[in-house]
Amino acid sequence: MYSSLKAMSFSRGQIEWALAQVVAPSHRCVEEDEGFLKMKIKRLVDLDRKHGIDPFQDHPGLGRFAFFEGKSPGKGHAISYTSYDAFALLIGVQLLDANVPQSAVIRLLRHVRPLLKHAYGEILSRDPMEIAGSKQDLENRIKRGQLATDPSKMQFLVLASGAAAEFLTARANDGEVANFAQSPDELVSVVAHLTLVSPPVLVFEIANRAHQLVWWLRAAPSIQRGRH
Numbered sequence: 001m002y003s004s005l006k007a008m009s010f011s012r013g014q015i016e017w018a019l020a021q022v023v024a025p026s027h028r029c030v031e032e033d034e035g036f037l038k039m040k041i042k043r044l045v046d047l048d049r050k051h052g053i054d055p056f057q058d059h060p061g062l063g064r065f066a067f068f069e070g071k072s073p074g075k076g077h078a079i080s081y082t083s084y085d086a087f088a089l090l091i092g093v094q095l096l097d098a099n100v101p102q103s104a105v106i107r108l109l110r111h112v113r114p115l116l117k118h119a120y121g122e123i124l125s126r127d128p129m130e131i132a133g134s135k136q137d138l139e140n141r142i143k144r145g146q147l148a149t150d151p152s153k154m155q156f157l158v159l160a161s162g163a164a165a166e167f168l169t170a171r172a173n174d175g176e177v178a179n180f181a182q183s184p185d186e187l188v189s190v191v192a193h194l195t196l197v198s199p200p201v202l203v204f205e206i207a208n209r210a211h212q213l214v215w216w217l218r219a220a221p222s223i224q225r226g227r228h
Contacts, residue, residue, distance in 0.1 A: 005124065005214065009080035013223030016041055018216035019090055022145065022209065037093065044092045048106050066092070066109035083217055084117050090213055091116070091157070091204065098202050100165040108159070108166040115177055116157070123155060123210045131207070145212035155207040156181040158190045160198035167198050 010018075019041070020034045048066045067085050088109050095105045109116070129135050131148050141147050148154045158179050160167045168177050169190070179194075181187035187203070194201045 005083055005218075008218075009082060010086060010217060010220065011223055012041070012045070012079065012081065014217065014220035015081055015086045015089060017223060018086060018213060018220050019093065021216040022090060022213055023093070040093050040096050041089055043102060044089060044096070044105065047102055048110075051106060064110055064113055066106050066113060083214055084120050086217055087120050087210060087213055088113070088116065090209060091206075094204060095159075095165060095202075098165075099162060100202075101163055104163050104166045108168075111166065111168065112177060112179070115180065119155065119157075119180055119206065120210055123207050124214065128211060131211075139215075142211050142215045145208045147211050148207050151184045153207065154205050156187050156190075157204040157206050158187065158194060159202045159204075160194055161200050161202050164198045165202065167194075169193055169197070 016034075016038050020037055023037060024033070045067055048068070053063060053065055053071070067081070067088050068079070069082055069085065092105050092109055095108070096102065100108075128142060128147055129138060131153050132138055132141055133150065133153075138147075158181060159165045168179055170178060178190060181190050191201055191203065
């Protein structure tokens with residue numbers, strides 16, 4: 001279903017439009033909230049670029065951007081975004097809504113970019129009909145963000161809240177980041193651990209959001225908003 005997605009790029013205007021469709025159902029005043037959404041996206045993108053990167057640094061917060069692949073073209077040049085960049089911005093906006101400071105959002109999403117991007121790719125590689133368990137009303141379920149209603153078909157990103165959101169926990173056996181849960185049992189385990197070391201915690205369901213966002217990105221009209 002998404003075989004051509006890797007070759008696609010999007011303008012920031014298209015990303016803003018698609019994200020507005022994803023978050024709009026949870027807001028009462030859509031037009032007013034679209035303005036706030038654009039402001040949040042701008043703040044995240046601008047701060048990410050302002051911090052810059054040093055590809056020779058070992059620390060992940062210094063060696064890559066949160067919302068760009070590779071090097072930023074700098075001011076005065078148009079920027080194209082991948083669908084993953086849009087997904088990272090969606091997570092970033094949700095973190096801001098949960099009162100996580102902007103700088104912590106940038107550091108966190110820079111750190112987890114390879115892992116979150118891998119999880120995002122795996123989610124999109126799954127057949128939506130297999131996730132839904134039925135072909136009935138499939139497109140509308142994707143658009144509403146309700147593709148997976150069975151918890152065993154969902155995936156979760158679990159983080160500490162507030163300024164501690166960039167605190168990541170590691171698996172005991174290999175030291176890899178363990179903030180991703182692919183089953184209800186894994187979710188309980190990660191939540192239990194984080195509530196012990198850095199409560200309270202934030203839980204984001206990412207499988208439904210990934211499929212929903214991609215649907216709206218592919219439907220996004222051509223929107224030119226100047227250089228970003």
